[in-house]
């Protein structure tokens with residue numbers, strides 16, 4: 016009982032903090048850069064798998080946003096000499112310059128979420144939570160789907176997965 020009320024008080028505090036943190040998305044990640052990244056070109060036109068770039072998506076909590084090392088797997092040489100955008104990324108790779116991406120999808124620290132659990136064990140499709148990323152043509156995610164507690168809750172209820180508070184909160 017004592018533990019439970021402590022938990023609820025902690026929530027109220029975290030909730031206020033979390034509200035501001037969560038609603039200030041997108042956040043910036045590492046480096047600097049001005050390359051336009053297209054999911055459409057990579058995943059739809061060239062059939063590259065999500066986990067080629069989001070390398071931890073089946074093994075860890077965070078999927079991971081790729082760094083310049085990942086791009087260098089394919090862009091150390093020009094693939095299509097007519098593409099100005101591709102020329103830019105090849106220059107970044109050659110000079111090993113870091114890239115700057117925005118991080119739209121985050122949950123507050125008091126929420127526990129694991130990609131491995133949902134993608135590898137639960138076998139859920141990325142699109143259920145992120146929409147159809149294969150249509151994204153720029154790094155501004157125009158199909159960004161906010162991650163709300165209600166979204167987590169609804170799916171868990173539908174699929175008979177526990178909705179105990181302590182399951183997602185710690």
Ligand code: HEC
Pocket residue numbers: 052053054057058063064065066067068069080081116117118119120121141142145148149153154155156
């Ligand atoms: C060739 C590398 C590459 C592949 C393949 C790739 N991505 Fe990405 N992804 C990126 C990069 C770079 C970013 C950051 C820039 C951006 O948001 O466009 C990103 C960002 C994202 C984000 C937004 C993350 C955030 O918090 O802002 C999601 C969601 C995502 N990818 C899902 C997918 C899915 C689903 C697939 C497969 C259908 C996929 N990606 C395939 C490179 C890739």
Ligand code: HEC
Pocket residue numbers: 050051052053056057061063067068081082083085086087088089090094095098100101104
């Ligand atoms: C598995 C191989 C692979 C990886 C990894 C990869 N790319 Fe590509 N990329 C391609 C291919 C194939 C094309 C298409 C070439 C063409 O026809 O222009 C391409 C094209 C591009 C273009 C030009 C097309 C456009 O959008 O106009 C950019 C920019 C680009 N990639 C950025 C990146 C970045 C940034 C990363 C790292 C986050 C990355 N790529 C990782 C294979 C890859």
Ligand code: HEC
Pocket residue numbers: 065066069072076077078079080118120121122123128130133134139140141142143144145162
């Ligand atoms: C059940 C919902 C769900 C599914 C399915 C899902 N994601 Fe996510 N994704 C999230 C949530 C929630 C976050 C925020 C996680 C955090 O802040 O720890 C996120 C964040 C991300 C990010 C940004 C930062 C990071 O490192 O985690 C990327 C990239 C991403 N997801 C890619 C993918 C890819 C690729 C797939 C499919 C292979 C996928 N996700 C499947 C819910 C999901």
Ligand code: HEC
Pocket residue numbers: 122126127128129132133136137139143144162163166167168170171174176177182183
């Ligand atoms: C589209 C459906 C869906 C959504 C959305 C979803 N989940 Fe899940 N979740 C599942 C499934 C299915 C499992 C069970 C995976 C397995 O173990 O087979 C699961 C399992 C879990 C578990 C482990 C449960 C246990 O038994 O210990 C946690 C924690 C969890 N989810 C948190 C979250 C959080 C936090 C969110 C929102 C950010 C979320 N989930 C959104 C479908 C979903």
Ligand code: HEC
Pocket residue numbers: 026027029030031033034037122123126162163164165167168171177178179180181182183184
């Ligand atoms: C399936 C996962 C899941 C379960 C179960 C869950 N939550 Fe949440 N909760 C979340 C996520 C994700 C967020 C952050 C996103 C948001 O604010 O909607 C959140 C946010 C919150 C917040 C902050 C809300 C705000 O507006 O800032 C409170 C308070 C909260 N949860 C309380 C609870 C309580 C109490 C329970 C048990 C009845 C519970 N949660 C069960 C996933 C879950």
